[in-house]
Amino acid sequence: MLGASLALIGLGVVPVGAEPAATGEANAQRPNILMIYMDDHAAQTIGAYGSAFGPTPNIDAIAAEGMRFDRAFCSNSICGPARAVTLTGQHSHINGVRDNRGTFDGSQATFPKALAKAGYETALFGKWHLKSTPTGFAHFEVLRGQGPYYNPLLLNENGQKKHRGYTTRIVTDRALEWLEKRRNPKKPFLLMLQHKAPHRNWQPGPEELGLFDNVVFPYPATLFDDWATRNRGCREQEMSIAHHLRDNYDLKLAAPGGLDPEQLKAWNAAYEPRNQIFRANPPTGEARTRWNFQRYAKDYMRCIMGVDAQVGRVLAALDAAQLSQNTILVYTSDQGFYVGEHGWYDKRWMYEESLRVPLLVRWPGVVTAGSSDDHLVQNLDFAATFCELAEVPDGMQTQGQSFVPLLRNIEPSEERDAIYYRYFEKGEHNVPPHHGIRTRSHKLIRYPDEDFTELFDLESDPNELRNLAADEEHQTLRRDLESKLKALAAKYGDLLP
Amino acid sequence: MQRLRFLTASLASLLPCPPATSDREEGGLWVIDSSRFLDELLNRRTR
Numbered sequence: 001m002l003g004a005s006l007a008l009i010g011l012g013v014v015p016v017g018a019e020p021a022a023t024g025e026a027n028a029q030r031p032n033i034l035m036i037y038m039d040d041h042a043a044q045t046i047g048a049y050g051s052a053f054g055p056t057p058n059i060d061a062i063a064a065e066g067m068r069f070d071r072a073f074c075s076n077s078i079c080g081p082a083r084a085v086t087l088t089g090q091h092s093h094i095n096g097v098r099d100n101r102g103t104f105d106g107s108q109a110t111f112p113k114a115l116a117k118a119g120y121e122t123a124l125f126g127k128w129h130l131k132s133t134p135t136g137f138a139h140f141e142v143l144r145g146q147g148p149y150y151n152p153l154l155l156n157e158n159g160q161k162k163h164r165g166y167t168t169r170i171v172t173d174r175a176l177e178w179l180e181k182r183r184n185p186k187k188p189f190l191l192m193l194q195h196k197a198p199h200r201n202w203q204p205g206p207e208e209l210g211l212f213d214n215v216v217f218p219y220p221a222t223l224f225d226d227w228a229t230r231n232r233g234c235r236e237q238e239m240s241i242a243h244h245l246r247d248n249y250d251l252k253l254a255a256p257g258g259l260d261p262e263q264l265k266a267w268n269a270a271y272e273p274r275n276q277i278f279r280a281n282p283p284t285g286e287a288r289t290r291w292n293f294q295r296y297a298k299d300y301m302r303c304i305m306g307v308d309a310q311v312g313r314v315l316a317a318l319d320a321a322q323l324s325q326n327t328i329l330v331y332t333s334d335q336g337f338y339v340g341e342h343g344w345y346d347k348r349w350m351y352e353e354s355l356r357v358p359l360l361v362r363w364p365g366v367v368t369a370g371s372s373d374d375h376l377v378q379n380l381d382f383a384a385t386f387c388e389l390a391e392v393p394d395g396m397q398t399q400g401q402s403f404v405p406l407l408r409n410i411e412p413s414e415e416r417d418a419i420y421y422r423y424f425e426k427g428e429h430n431v432p433p434h435h436g437i438r439t440r441s442h443k444l445i446r447y448p449d450e451d452f453t454e455l456f457d458l459e460s461d462p463n464e465l466r467n468l469a470a471d472e473e474h475q476t477l478r479r480d481l482e483s484k485l486k487a488l489a490a491k492y493g494d495l496l497p
Numbered sequence: 498m499q500r501l502r503f504l505t506a507s508l509a510s511l512l513p514c515p516p517a518t519s520d521r522e523e524g525g526l527w528v529i530d531s532s533r534f535l536d537e538l539l540n541r542r543t544r
Contacts, residue, residue: 054535057542215531305541312543 030188030391031363032327033115034318035382036311037086037194039079039127040347041333043072043358045304052218053301058312059360062331066362067407068372073419073438074335074379077347077354079129079199080104081424082334082379087111087136089383089398092424093494097130099425104130109396111383112136112190118392121187123178126171126194137192139182141174143167147196148258149203149303164260166205168197168303172310176317188390193314197303198337200346201250204302206263209270211305212298219293220340222463224286227342229467230454231447233432239338239346241296242289244429250345251295253278293340300339324364328389331360332379341463348431350421350445351464355438367407376416376440377403399492420488435496437485444469444481448497455481 047055048063049070074082076092084090084097087110092098096105113136116122121138128134128142141154141161152167153160154174163170175193183189204211223241227234238244248254253275255267283291311331318324336354338344347354357379361367381400388402405412422435436445436454443464445454455469455478468474489496 054538057539061542215534305538309541309543312541316543 029326030120031389032189032191032323033120033330033386033389034189034191034193034314034327035330035332036314037126037192038307038331038333038358039129039194039196039199040335040337041198041304041307041358042337042339042353043333043356044336044341044353045301045339046358048360049358053297056304056308058308058315059331061315062311062329062360062362063370065364065369066329066360066371067367069359069361069377069403069406070372070374071440072332072357072359072377072379073355073421074357075419075421076423077335077349077421078423078425079334080131083128083130086334086379086382089380089396089400091380091399091420091492091494092422094399094492099427101425102131104132106130106132106135110136111386111396112192114383114387114392114394114396115190115390118390119187120190120390121184122190122192123175123183124192124194125175125178126192127196127199128194139178141171142194143171143196146199149196149205149256150259150263166207166306168195168205168306168310171195172313176313179317179323180321190386190390195307195310197307198300201256202296202299202303203256204299205306206266207309208302208306209266211302217294217297217301219290222342222465223289223293223340225342225465229465231432231434231445231452232450233430233434233447234342237344237430239344239348239429239431241292241340241343241345245292245296245345251292252299289343296345297339300337329362330382331358332382333357334379346429348423348425348429350423350434350436350438350443352458352462355421361407363407368409371409373406374440375403375406375412376419376438377401377406378419418484418488420485420492420494422494433497435485435489435494437481437488439481439484442477442481444478444485446485446496453478453482 043049045051045053047060048068075085076082078100080100080102081092081097084095084104085092088095088108095108096102112122116136122136124134124137124140124142126143127147129145134140134142139157141156143152144155147167149167151164152170153162175191179191245251252271255264259267318327335347336356337347338353341353378400381403383396383398384400384402385404387396388404401416418437418439420437424433426433432447432449434445434447436443441459443456443458453469454467455474456464457468469478
């Protein structure tokens, strides 16, 4: 771990949030920040982003009252690493969490610590998933590891407590109790509400078990992608809707463990009638893939709708406490996800569906309601952004760029022309390590193990089906993007294989 | 307006094929074509 800021000089690290400010109670007018942080929530499944699965009315309300970012991305599409980047504003090779095996070094600088030092009361509820004990929070209640969908154990700074019920609701209950009764009202707050949903294995809550029963979900155009022209890993992956969803665990042909008798009864009432139809005449081939997709996508969306209902409760609670006006509400996810696109579930790849994250920001009086922004932003930017919003006096060393100017509808002094991405993990789902850059119009991805390159024109080929890297006419563009990739790796201090 | 938005979005993402035989047990209507269901979802707005 890099302990000294000296080591960061030259690695694209810049101090941010250095606007002069007093600290503590003198700054009670500084805005509160409430971050709703999802796990694997694909932007394309949110109504405000044009979901083909219907509206998500409460999440959509944030977009209607705030700003929707249309080019927001992660920098390493997997849970632990994405969370570490979000907290530190440093790429994975700097913050030390390169893959899900990594343990977060809580001694390093994070934005919750910076805000706490600047007088904010900080609290965290829900999924943490960084193995080490949370630091920088005056209070936390977090799931152990991935945590269950039902009846979670929440760890806090003094011990742990078992709760009964659906985790999405419980985590919201705990956060709202803190918001309404436990925080210090004399201080501005940072509240991080981090849901487990909609992470695998997509167990719906009791209120959503029957939702979508009588409709059919549209199939993505690339459900039967043949992965022609792309890297070998696409054909060797183990995350396909057709072959890799587990019957009982993922597709709910058996009830999950951990439910109490009442929960199990409700679960079986919802799933068993359809499971019996399936067992009587199980579809095969393409029909089985379609059945898998319907079961998977509906469960995924049921989890989303469970969160959506809780988002409505949060919005109502802010209104009731007269906090809406001075609270910046951020809705985002650690990374995106495949909901059948390219024939897949899961994440990891640098293709759009898992690279892109939803990002909605409501800031009454500053952000224009119902607006959108198409600048390139990343989870790398949250630390810088929050430090600027909180007027952190000494700033924080990060590799990101504050997107506060974009919220204020001001053109940034330095516009990013490409984002940098690197996926390190080699293991689960058999996705090969890769790295690349994405500009506003193109994407270049390198697969070092295979010595293979992909180049996509995102304007003419938004589904990334035609790899142009070997085309004669695109060689100049390829060389330009390769140079840009090397320059960005050097800027961030990453040593590419 | 919101319903119109989703119907428009559905055209953009239109599929290679209509509901297949295996979809019949699920109800046979695309989610985006079901006005009643869209209303049901919109009514979940709790604020």
